[in-house]
Amino acid sequence: MREVADEFANPVMLYSVGKDSAVMLHLAMKAFYPAKPPFPLMHVNTTWKFQEMIKFRDETVKRLGLDFIEHINQDGIARGINPFDSGSSLHTQVMKTEALKQALDKYKFDAAFGGARRDEEKSRAKERVFSFRSAAHAWDPKAQRPELWRVYNTRINKGESIRVFPLSNWTELDIWQYILAENIPIVPLYFAKKRPVVERDGTLIMRDDERMKLRPGEKVEERLVRFRTLGCYPLTGAIESDADTLEGIVTEMFTARTSERQGRLIDSDEKASMEKKKKEGYF
């Protein structure tokens, strides 16, 4: 992180409000202590995030006294893009991928931190820690820079940028253990609680607001659930769990038999869909 702060003119930390972002932000606070991280946080808001996420986000920014930028794709809002009618694929494309590109162009950031980990998904396993993006924000998996030792090539031409993944070599279990060890605040949604959920296509969706219309036969139930991963509420599946403490979550983790992205509906849209999104500029 200090490497980026020193070698880039205008870095930014992409903050998604999730547990990985929480850890990444915590590391940044430590890396630059007693100074503050010399870059702003940016949240690309699809407007479909859980309300609790936004509340937690605002509290965190205030507590740490950081520069904060929120970006919303207004063009997408105008076009009425939403996860229910547009489909998860188009929604993600417009409100996340395109929104991110807009924001990077708008503020002319030359380096962006992301909380992605190599253990999350197959194509991410081949991602570099310092990942080069063309001026059009595209990722070319076949032309990645070799990355040896801890020596990172930070040289770019005007308009190009680098995505930096400080948590590349962390696993989901590492993240939880670290949150536990360092007592890092996280969004309460990770803890089990009675929440209003709808079972749709085999997944438990939390009805976070009235924008989610019920289909015939569906009903809202109060169930004891929590989330292993957080995104847009209509695209994020809950799991039934009674783990309402960090200890409980870690205990559940080491006996878990399903991968965390199972709750992410966007990954299974089409084969190799993550690689495709990344080539287009998704994190």
Place this chain on the structure above:
Amino acid sequence: MNAPEGAPRATDNSTKSDLQKFLADQEKKTLLRFLTCGSVDDGKSTLIGRLLYDTKLLFEDTLASLEKDSKKFGTTGEDIDFALLVDGLEAEREQGITIDVAYRFFATDKRKFIVADTPGHEQYTRNMATGASNSELAVILIDARKGVLTQTRRHAYIASLLGIRHIVLAVNKIDLVDYSQSVFDGIVADFNAFAEKLGFASQIAIPLSARYGVNVMAKSPETPWYQGPALLNHLESVDVDTALEKGPFRLPVQWVNRPNLDFRGFSGTVVGGRIKPGDTVAVAKSGRTTKVARIVTMDGDMKEAVAGDAVTLTLTDEVDTSRGDVLSAPEARPDVSDQFAAHLLWMAEEEMLPGRQYLLKLATATVPASVSELKHKVDVNTLEHLAAKTLTLNDVGYANFSLGAPLAFDAYRDNRDMGGFILIDRFTNATVGAGMIDFGLRRATNVHWQALDVNKEARARMKGQKPVVLWFTGLSGSGKSTIANLVEKSLTAEGKHTYLLDGDNVRHGLNKDLGFTDADRVENIRRVGEAARLFVDAGLIVLVSFISPFRSERRMARELVGKGEFVEVFVDTPIEVCMQRDPKGLYEKAKSGAIKNFTGIDSPYETPEQAELAIKTVDGPAERHAQAIVAYLRERGYLG
């Protein structure tokens, strides 16, 4: 997909103790980073998939997706194709090969593992080196049916080059040779014959079948003749301790932390040794020493930091250090030099050219650098040294480097972080090479000539003349400078390009540190000879007006330039005449003993025997002699 039915619900009573035990176990685990390499179809990806599967690191949904994929892309019939787990990119799945380095994570009760899965093709050697750069052990796969191949040797060599000290030779697909001991022994003997030269600290061979799990997790009854451990047992127990924290302290300064005027900290990762407040540290580049005041972290000051810790140090004195410098143990400092010898692995399509400038990044320092001399290229298959002028993609060479600024470094074998560097193309910004420093160079003998494209001929042609040294020698007061001055005026009037080096004038500048002893007179002439040679190289007609009393130094000056580029002019004036002229009053002083070592009085003048021109100044005015010299030059074609 529903919530997992099988996920156990820990009761409140057992949660705490189970968790504490679990966390305590996690703490104790060491981390092993290893890479797997092998030729196409040796079964690398299958082996890693097998390790993930057998260590129960696969989740139910991943398995479900794998079963679906196996039917679509699989090459294993009805069985699960583990390779599909790790071949992440679309192109890889379609072609059934691994292109890029992929990192995988798994753990057992004893250790955590990070696996770098690297491609086998020759064109992906650089990717293998990338994986190897952060690994402590290499698993080299061999197809039991094919035996040791060229690639096997290349993989072993690159692993050793990148500093990997531990090797596992995995003889895979042993099921396809009927679990034959003789096939296995033959392969091992073949490999050992080659690997001996590489000097690995530990090296074992294991007969395997990744597809059927033979000797992966546990010893298999299929190979009763095999006495060694199963692969996973070995990976769990092999001692790869590199003892970096026992080496000398090193902290490459990454960032200077200055939140306000009262705080000045130096941040970076300790890459060697350990450090405590009160310890003395040396700033590598300036050599200055100071003491560590505090080790600052957000969770309070630390009592000690060891290799691997990312810290911020404050120092007791204001020392001048910045990003790229290294804080080090004062009794064992890193080399600081602008030249070193290193192995270089070339990773770009465009070839490496000696003399071309690249950017070199080592630890936190970035400096301009070029290869000053490519000593040889290594045939990675036979380890033979081959003569080479350039390096192409995937070549390994050994070269001397010359840097634009001094750099602090250690030998790669002593410290990977302090001795491993990358080269970056200045125009494309691509990472084009990876280097491993062998040792620093300081002696002048290691300064190499820069090859230049604009040469003497080209410069002389522009000036319409042939460069030459007119070397005027003779006693003090013989008239050398007077005649040389007239010759130069005449040549300049003709539009020729000249320069006059006069003894007295040069002694005011270039040679002002020299006296008049014989040794100093020799050095005086050597320097003037070298200066004249550079001017000849620049295409000029150089007039040198020096007493230059010794024959051997005049010969030395003559031999510095090419044939026909040296015209010796003996200004022959009897000493009596000189003493009579005595324009600077020097003979008078010499005779009275006020000047020692005066040529002709108490220091000898060796008369030239083969001067091109001899001028008797008593025979006529200086102007006529000057015209004669110009005529000599014209006749011989020096004036174009």
